[in-house]
Amino acid sequence: MTRTDPLDVPRPDAQLHFGVFFQGVNHWTVWSDPASGSQIDPANFRRVAQTAERGLFDAFFLGEGLRLREVDGRIHDLDVAGRPDAITQLAALAAVTDRIGLVSTSNTTFNEAADLARRLSGLDLLSEGRAGWNVVTTDNAWTGANFRRGGYLDHADRYRRAEEFLTVARALWDSWADKAVAGSADAPAWAAPGAVRQVRHQGPQFDVDLAPTLPRSAQGHPVIFQAGDSGEGRDFAARNADVIFSAHGNDFDDALAFADDLRRRLRAVGRPDDDLRILPGTEIIIGATEEEALEKKRWIRLQQVTPATALGIAGLLWGIDLFGRDADGPLPKEDPVVAENDGSFGARRIADPRQVVAEWREKADANRWSLRETVIALGPQRGHVGTPEGLADKFAHFVRHGAVDGFNVTPYLIPDGLDDIVDHLVPALQERGVYRTDYTGTTLREHLNLRAPLTHRTATA
Amino acid sequence: MSGPALRLALEIDGDGAHPAAWRRAAHSPDQLLSPRRVARVAAAAENAGFTLLTLDDGALPPGTGPDVVGRIGAVERAAFIAASTSVVGIAPVVPLTYAEPFHVSSQLASLDHISIGRAGWVVSEEARPEAASVWGRPLVDGTVARARESRDGVEVVRELWDSWEDDAVIRSVATSRYLDRDRLHYVDFTGDTYTVKGPAIVPRPPQGQLVVLGSPERVPADQLDVAFVEGRDLTAVTASASAAGTPRTFAEVEVALDTAHATAEERVEDLERHGSWSDRGRLRHIGSAAGLAVLLRELRGVVDGVRLHPLVLDEDLPEVSRLVLPHLFERRDAVRPLAGASLRTHLGLDRPANRYAVAAAAQEDVR
Ligand SMILES: Cc1cc2nc3c(=O)[nH]c(=O)nc-3n(C[C@H](O)[C@H](O)[C@H](O)COP(=O)(O)O)c2cc1C
Numbered sequence: 001m002t003r004t005d006p007l008d009v010p011r012p013d014a015q016l017h018f019g020v021f022f023q024g025v026n027h028w029t030v031w032s033d034p035a036s037g038s039q040i041d042p043a044n045f046r047r048v049a050q051t052a053e054r055g056l057f058d059a060f061f062l063g064e065g066l067r068l069r070e071v072d073g074r075i076h077d078l079d080v081a082g083r084p085d086a087i088t089q090l091a092a093l094a095a096v097t098d099r100i101g102l103v104s105t106s107n108t109t110f111n112e113a114a115d116l117a118r119r120l121s122g123l124d125l126l127s128e129g130r131a132g133w134n135v136v137t138t139d140n141a142w143t144g145a146n147f148r149r150g151g152y153l154d155h156a157d158r159y160r161r162a163e164e165f166l167t168v169a170r171a172l173w174d175s176w177a178d179k180a181v182a183g184s185a186d187a188p189a190w191a192a193p194g195a196v197r198q199v200r201h202q203g204p205q206f207d208v209d210l211a212p213t214l215p216r217s218a219q220g221h222p223v224i225f226q227a228g229d230s231g232e233g234r235d236f237a238a239r240n241a242d243v244i245f246s247a248h249g250n251d252f253d254d255a256l257a258f259a260d261d262l263r264r265r266l267r268a269v270g271r272p273d274d275d276l277r278i279l280p281g282t283e284i285i286i287g288a289t290e291e292e293a294l295e296k297k298r299w300i301r302l303q304q305v306t307p308a309t310a311l312g313i314a315g316l317l318w319g320i321d322l323f324g325r326d327a328d329g330p331l332p333k334e335d336p337v338v339a340e341n342d343g344s345f346g347a348r349r350i351a352d353p354r355q356v357v358a359e360w361r362e363k364a365d366a367n368r369w370s371l372r373e374t375v376i377a378l379g380p381q382r383g384h385v386g387t388p389e390g391l392a393d394k395f396a397h398f399v400r401h402g403a404v405d406g407f408n409v410t411p412y413l414i415p416d417g418l419d420d421i422v423d424h425l426v427p428a429l430q431e432r433g434v435y436r437t438d439y440t441g442t443t444l445r446e447h448l449n450l451r452a453p454l455t456h457r458t459a460t461a
Numbered sequence: 462m463s464g465p466a467l468r469l470a471l472e473i474d475g476d477g478a479h480p481a482a483w484r485r486a487a488h489s490p491d492q493l494l495s496p497r498r499v500a501r502v503a504a505a506a507e508n509a510g511f512t513l514l515t516l517d518d519g520a521l522p523p524g525t526g527p528d529v530v531g532r533i534g535a536v537e538r539a540a541f542i543a544a545s546t547s548v549v550g551i552a553p554v555v556p557l558t559y560a561e562p563f564h565v566s567s568q569l570a571s572l573d574h575i576s577i578g579r580a581g582w583v584v585s586e587e588a589r590p591e592a593a594s595v596w597g598r599p600l601v602d603g604t605v606a607r608a609r610e611s612r613d614g615v616e617v618v619r620e621l622w623d624s625w626e627d628d629a630v631i632r633s634v635a636t637s638r639y640l641d642r643d644r645l646h647y648v649d650f651t652g653d654t655y656t657v658k659g660p661a662i663v664p665r666p667p668q669g670q671l672v673v674l675g676s677p678e679r680v681p682a683d684q685l686d687v688a689f690v691e692g693r694d695l696t697a698v699t700a701s702a703s704a705a706g707t708p709r710t711f712a713e714v715e716v717a718l719d720t721a722h723a724t725a726e727e728r729v730e731d732l733e734r735h736g737s738w739s740d741r742g743r744l745r746h747i748g749s750a751a752g753l754a755v756l757l758r759e760l761r762g763v764v765d766g767v768r769l770h771p772l773v774l775d776e777d778l779p780e781v782s783r784l785v786l787p788h789l790f791e792r793r794d795a796v797r798p799l800a801g802a803s804l805r806t807h808l809g810l811d812r813p814a815n816r817y818a819v820a821a822a823a824q825e826d827v828r
Contacts, residue, residue: 032634039630040664042544042575066563068645068660075660077640082630082664084571085564091537092575094496095544114595115520115560122537126496145658146563148598181491181531185484191529208594213522213532215494306637 009400016399016434017406017448018426019059019103020052020418021281024083025069028283028382030303030412031080037415039080042092047415049093052100055422056436058447059101059132060093061245061408062086066110067143071312072321078308087119094127101444103132103225109158110138110147113168113206114199120222121173121214129218129443134225134245135236137162159232164205166224166240170455171199173221175212191215219443220453238265241276242450245408249280250381255403277405277448283383284409286420290387297385300412301376310372313379317353317360327372331357331364382410392428399434464762467795468808469786470711470769471506474517475532477773478715480524481735485728487775494531496541502774503542506549509782510790510797512807513550514542515583515674515768520559520595528736536568543576550804552581552674557614558607559587559596563657565614566621573666578803580666581687584611584675608679613652615673615684620648622670623816624660646817668805669812674711682706686810689713689768691743695759698744702764709765709808713743714757717772718750718780725749728772738772750784757785758794765808
């Protein structure tokens with residue numbers, strides 16, 4: 001076993017956890033390659049989940065978006081789009097996998113607590129304790145046009161609703177006593193008398209008075225993930241989540257700062273600071289040598305950032321429709337427009353586009369980059385590139401220093417994009433003692449080495 | 462016998478049609494919700510030759526009174542079954558009284574993708590007032606209001622299934638376009654109580670439109686592919702079937718069969734001590750397997766199929782599989798589904814053309 005860090009690192013025994021994030025809607029999945037398969041064929045979902053399970057991953061993740069993305073009022077046509085409902089797809093995967101966790105991104109703004117809690121319970125029972133729920137809030141109002149209630153809820157209210165949503169969901173999940181269900185047909189009733197509590201909740205968002213339909217699963221109830229980056233989002237995670245799915249996993253210092261921030265927030269709400277797993281989303285590009293890996297990255301970036309996509313990304317920064325410009329030419333001459341957030345998918349979250357554009361100009365001039373080359377070099381960055389050994393050393397360093405607990409990997413190719421990782425990176429991590437060599441439990445909660453659900457703590461731990 | 466051969470459907474919710482069925486099940490009560498149990502029932506029914514499995518559901522616990530029985534959502538069970546079977550059709554019950562049609566549309570389209578075209582949908586209602594609180598919506602009160610929600614809901618779900626044309630994913634490397642946005646459509650649905658924009662987030666289902674089943678008393682007949690028809694005797698069923706106005710009709714048949722250990726009568730009596738098998742106005746056969754075969758043969762030509770509701774799945778399904786279905790298949794009174802075909806194909810229903818593609822083609826013709 002090679003140890004790359006000395007034993008006096010903060011977490012010498014820390015283990016890396018992997019999830020696979022089957023994004024479904026994005027421009028990072030290379031769809032133009034001949035090896036790229038259908039994004040809706042169930043065989044490909046099965047293939048990815050089974051490969052991840054072969055690689056002893058903790059979880060298989062699905063994202064969610066409840067309206068097709070638009071740019072300037074027109075359906076965005078460049079990226080992969082069209083995907084199954086997450087819980088429905090995961091219930092199917094429960095039948096063809098044994099161990100891997102199954103995590104659904106499901107938002108709290110356009111669902112109802114009792115309905116979603118029941119669906120998630122069903123997934124948890126059908127997978128015998130492997131369900132997870134990535135709580136998201138939907139950061140736009142236009143999604144509301146697809147729902148009875150219409151567009152609604154500003155940022156602060158979304159988290160308030162999310163919190164009350166979780167309270168109701170947990171009350172439903174906890175409403176059946178352990179061993180409530182009869183062990184034999186001679187019992188007085190299917191569920192022991194008094195073992196099922198009526199759930200009554202009255203609050204600003206929910207008014208529920210309900211006899212719940214389902215007992216607990218092998219892991220108590222689904223593992224709670226959270227994905228949201230604002231202060232409110234992080235506080236919400238500190239109060240409620242078992243895992244945070246972050247966007248801080250590329251750079252060590254940034255990841256560590258994020259992790260330290262979360263640990264502070266955990267302590268502030270009275271939780272142990274190792275109570276939350278941090279799994280940033282990432283892309284992993286592997287080559288037999290550094291050069292090969294970099295060459296592969298160049299190729300992948302060119303597939304991901306096509307001329308049209310480059311114009312789209314730059315258009316968001318400039319706040320100008322750049323359609324029809326030459327992506328292989330120089331940067332637009334115009335100054336960026338500092339626009340109000342119009343609530344559509346085109347909305348920018350760039351604090352100061354003028355400053356960013358000035359930086360882009362400077363670097364593009366110095367390196368003689370085209371617009372597309374500039375977007376690839378300076379636009380949204382993601383992921384890790386290297387040899388299996390180099391990446392294993394790097395990840396061991398990340399995890400042993402408490403910057404992350406693992407990664408939620410986005411394969412750039414469906415369905416084979418995980419093969420490299422499972423076949424080459426996982427063994428290198430195992431050699432370093434930083435990755436499990438077998439599943440040691442059967443539930444997602446066990447894989448993640450989590451304590452009992454937050455609502456069960458007083459009784460059990 | 463005249464008429465096309467029957468298609469056979471089986472209701473597999475819980476432990477059987479009787480509210481106390483769990484007391485005669487072959488497994489312990491706490492195994493009812495286990496994946497092994499769900500998969501085993503589906504496999505037994507598929508092997509027996511059923512064309513369609515239906516899964517009852519509702520937001521509240523099934524049954525009445527204090528004897529709560531747990532129930533996993535029908536869509537989740539259906540998806541699980543879809544991945545563990547290969548031939549049989551699967552239709553979950555999904556009521557639209559309160560649910561969001563956009564979610565329902567996505568879930569069912571996904572089920573059709575997962576099953577590669579074996580999915581159906583039984584449209585039902587949430588009649589119990591407590592169900593309103595599950596969705597935080599005002600009570601939808603009375604049959605008229607519930608029918609309105611079902612009608613609008615089925616309409617918008619069907620429109621959403623068509624909102625992607627079959628070939629909307631073009632993967633055009635030359636133009637960098639994954640989608641052809643001209644083949645995606647806003648449905649801009651306006652119903653009595655809400656609007657839905659669209660398009661769907663799930664590509665068009667493999668069958669184009671899932672097979673929609675329900676009661677023509679609650680859902681307009683022109684929105685249904687298959688009507689479930691009731692009636693306590695053959696005359697009543699014949700009348701309901703001829704009045705249905707849907708492409709296909711299935712008769713509802715409740716069944717309790719004699720077994721090696723007890724007669725059908727004894728089995729019913731045993732369970733009636735714990736609760737009553739309420740009369741829903743359906744055909745009911747309590748007796749021998751041979752008697753059931755005779756009844757089913759009589760239904761051939763009256764309806765296109767039957768849906769069996771066994772008293773206790775673990776007791777009646779083996780008897781039906783062993784003593785009833787083989788004879789029906791042998792004499793071609795009923796047919797087994799074929800591997801690789803869609804549920805629509807099994808029911809002799811065409812795959813519907815996409816409404817937008819049809820409209821676009823018509824435009825072309827005018828020009
Ligand atoms: C890594 C990551 C993944 C996310 N995935 C989804 C998703 O699949 N669907 C979704 O609706 N929102 C997703 N979100 C959005 C968040 O749930 C949230 O709505 C958004 O970040 C705004 O909240 P915030 O201001 O707290 O960051 C994701 C966010 C992050 C950071």
